[in-house]
Amino acid sequence: MSKTWFITGATRGLGADIAAAALRAGDRVVATGRQRAAVSDRLGPDSDRLLSLSLEVGDLEQAQAAVAAAVERFGAIDVLVNNAGYGHIGFFEESSPADIEAQFATNVFGLFNVTRAALPAMRAARRGHVFNLSSTAGIRGIAAGSLYCATKFAVEGFSESLAQELAPFGIHVTLIEPGPFRTDFLTPESLRFAAAELTDYDVRRAEMRASFEQRNGKQAGDPVRLAEALVTLSREAAPPMRFAAGAMAVSAMDAKVASLKTELDRWRELGIGTDFPAGA
Numbered sequence: 238m239s240k241t242w243f244i245t246g247a248t249r250g251l252g253a254d255i256a257a258a259a260l261r262a263g264d265r266v267v268a269t270g271r272q273r274a275a276v277s278d279r280l281g282p283d284s285d286r287l288l289s290l291s292l293e294v295g296d297l298e299q300a301q302a303a304v305a306a307a308v309e310r311f312g313a314i315d316v317l318v319n320n321a322g323y324g325h326i327g328f329f330e331e332s333s334p335a336d337i338e339a340q341f342a343t344n345v346f347g348l349f350n351v352t353r354a355a356l357p358a359m360r361a362a363r364r365g366h367v368f369n370l371s372s373t374a375g376i377r378g379i380a381a382g383s384l385y386c387a388t389k390f391a392v393e394g395f396s397e398s399l400a401q402e403l404a405p406f407g408i409h410v411t412l413i414e415p416g417p418f419r420t421d422f423l424t425p426e427s428l429r430f431a432a433a434e435l436t437d438y439d440v441r442r443a444e445m446r447a448s449f450e451q452r453n454g455k456q457a458g459d460p461v462r463l464a465e466a467l468v469t470l471s472r473e474a475a476p477p478m479r480f481a482a483g484a485m486a487v488s489a490m491d492a493k494v495a496s497l498k499t500e501l502d503r504w505r506e507l508g509i510g511t512d513f514p515a516g517a
């Protein structure tokens with residue numbers, strides 16, 4: 238049965254590719270973006286299966302209006318893709334409180350806004366699937382990624398809990414954890430760098446910036462293939478809680494599982510020993 242998708246950040250990158258893949262699969266798509274014209278430039282004019290809408294995810298009222306327009310046009314939202322996001326790169330001490338607020342406003346509070354807006358219609362329909370774009374940055378910390386990782390770890394904890402809250406309504410939640418994918422993510426149009434410069438971080442800052450520049454355009458992940466994988470997952474009766482996308486993400490997940498197990502075993506007895514004695 239064909240589905241109706243509601244996608245954030247569909248002006249470019251993964252969001253646009255997911256919208257295009259869903260349209261190719263014969264589904265209906267509500268494609269949203271900060272600039273509605275940019276969505277239409279990328280995906281074409283509205284049609285009987287495409288509705289483009291303006292949506293800055295930090296704006297709850299706009300999210301509610303977009304969801305209302307989507308339900309009015311297509312009757313339901315079957316698949317919500319919380320995709321909009323960007324990376325703030327910089328050491329924590331070089332990042333300002335405004336950097337923190339902006340990073341959380343889009344990657345976390347924006348995702349909350351859109352989810353809050355969409356859930357009443359999905360719950361009423363007693364079906365649906367929420368895809369939340371996390372990252373390998375949601376399963377392991379990286380130096381100079383403290384804020385970005387903090388937002389993606391927040392998305393992980395939120396999604397794992399939300400999945401349990403929504404399961405009785407037949408709504409699935411899946412975390413998408415991509416490694417590096419060849420989108421605009423690493424370009425100056427998307428990435429934001431911390432502005433402050435503390436001498437102690439000079440060497441590592443220079444190395445980190447050079448490394449980001451070198452990696453841009455050479456990422457192993459193909460966004461079109463990831464978009465098609467989401468369409469496949471949207472048709473699964475029992476979709477995964479987590480989907481590591483790309484070989485780098487799969488090996489990052491393997492390494493995380495192994496390091497958690499090693500550390501757990503190393504400190505197991507001391508940890509268990511912090512309970513009251515049995516029967517106390």
Ligand SMILES: NC(=O)c1ccc[n+]([C@@H]2O[C@H](COP(=O)([O-])OP(=O)(O)OC[C@H]3O[C@@H](n4cnc5c(N)ncnc54)[C@H](OP(=O)(O)O)[C@@H]3O)[C@@H](O)[C@H]2O)c1
Nearest residue numbers: 246248250251271293294321322372417418420421422427
């Ligand atoms: N590409 C990767 O390597 C990678 C890896 C792991 C996770 N991810 C995650 O995948 C998602 C998509 O990233 P991408 O690679 O497609 O990046 P991208 O090419 O830079 O596209 C980002 C999209 O998010 C939109 N956006 C940003 N802030 C927004 C806001 N406040 N409200 C509405 N839309 C907003 C952008 O809209 P504008 O055009 O208006 O700026 C754009 O459509 C992000 O959540 C990112 O963290 C990406």
